[in-house]
Amino acid sequence: MSGDKLLEVQGLYACYGKVDALLDISLRMRRGEIVSVIGPNGAGKTTLLSALIGLVSSEGDVRYAGQALTRYHNVAERVSRGISLVPESRELFAPMTVEDNLLLGAFSRHRQGHRDQHSTLAEVYALFPRLKERRTQAAGTLSGGERQMLAMGRALMARPTLLMLDEPSLGLAPKIIGEIFQIIRDLRSTGVSVLLVEQNARAALKSSDYGYVLENGEVALEGPAAELADNPSVIDTYLGRKKKNTAPVEELTAIG
């Protein structure tokens, strides 16, 4: 199956009231790929994911698995078609146990008549052993890293074809970030395609096949992730200047 197109976005436009959030975005994604979208705050990265899942209304031509996405009117329908979003704010059910949170992740499949949530749960626990240890704890008592794992686990319970992650590394310690990205790379073997929005451009591009740079609601740059990571302007703006060539004195005089 790898190689065929999963997502084709042409001229996507979305706005909040009178403020344009996305202008004419075009983006493509193949099955099994990890694609990352990087860019500064307010570039429209979160809006892009919200528009794709149906939380924000948008215009434009979006084809998902060969069909127009506009056929699926609301979030619930898109979730049932295999699109899952892990939002930046996680949106967990704080007073409920970890296991209940995960089982609710399978709500959409359950509604369609699938009764495999317990085997899916075992797979998710295998991916996140920490969640299994915490399974009777209330979600609200988890640490930041565990919450991110729970949010991802809950999304995976829906057995998505396209998993969209919004800032999975936000607010996490470097060691945990490493774990999270390792899991994202591991997902590749399960056939899940990942659309990743990240501020942590270095980690994101290192784990992806392809990348887009979003600025002011438009695609400013795109290319294979490895090429983007070597692109001077990307390095300059998003990855930070490599220290070896620049002497601090020069910078000081330049600024002075």
Add this chain to the structure above:
Amino acid sequence: MDWYVFTFLTQDGLTTGAIYALIALALVLVFAVTRVILVGQGDFVTLSALTLATLQAGKTPATVWLLLGGASLVCVKMLAAAAREGRLAQAPRILLMQMTLPCVLALVCWLVEPATLPGALKVLLSIVIIAPLGPVLYRLVYQPVAQASVLQLLIISVAIHIAVIGISLWIFGAEGFRTLPFTSGNLDLGEVSISLQSVLVIGIALALIVALYLFFGHTLYGKALRATAFNQRGAQLVGVPTDLAGSHAFLLAAIIGAVSGILIGPITTLYYDSGFLITLKGFVAAIIGGMASYPLAAAGAFLVGLLESFASFWVSAYKEVIVFTLVLPVLLWLSLTTHHVEEEQH
């Protein structure tokens, strides 16, 4: 006060308390899922009791036409939405889903002579006529304004309640009704005499509470409803359609209201507008639970029932005053202990 009076008042208090507990649970449930303070909850109670009284008098209850009309309006609204979004292919499914039950009920009421129905079927028919009014109400009134503030939703609830009272007066008239008792027996335990009617009411109410507990604690649908109450965005993202959660919460509330009506019907004389006081007392209990805790709300309801019962014995004229004064210390306590969270602006 002698022993006999004490046991009588306690029984009376626990019986009405059980019904208030049901009302309080419904109010907490609807508020948690949809942020609507359902002033009309008590109206489900009176509508179902008056429907049963009408059936017992051998007449066809006009509430079935109310249901048929409401369901037709919902259908029109859903078909219009489907047409707008270009999915008219779903039209037969919408018609089938929305109209089957109301049409069947209307046919039953039209073809069958109510007097010939056995008593239990009349009870069942009353519940089945009133329960679907909950989702009808949600889809017609609350779903289009789901994003409104709590205050706006409350104002809408008051308006709906007044409209329902008007319809109720038109359908049933101004006279009071009392339904037939389920049983007239007494259970004699030494010096204490317990009426079987009370035992039955408390038993059914408790069974319903346990059933609700099992539904919310042990089924995925129940958990999904609770999850929607905790985090609507999160529930949407796992595929719970917001309007489905809302209409299911209203369905449960209407079922609870209808059953409460059947239970309270033989105990008190109900008028077309009795629903408001019933809602208020359930509301006092729900407030005791902070509009969030089901067990506290249920406990509060029994407190309200007992207080009302004993107050009516000692200072009958002040019984409502005493019950509603109970809210003051509770609100004071809540305002001192919980830190206030501003409602999210939309």
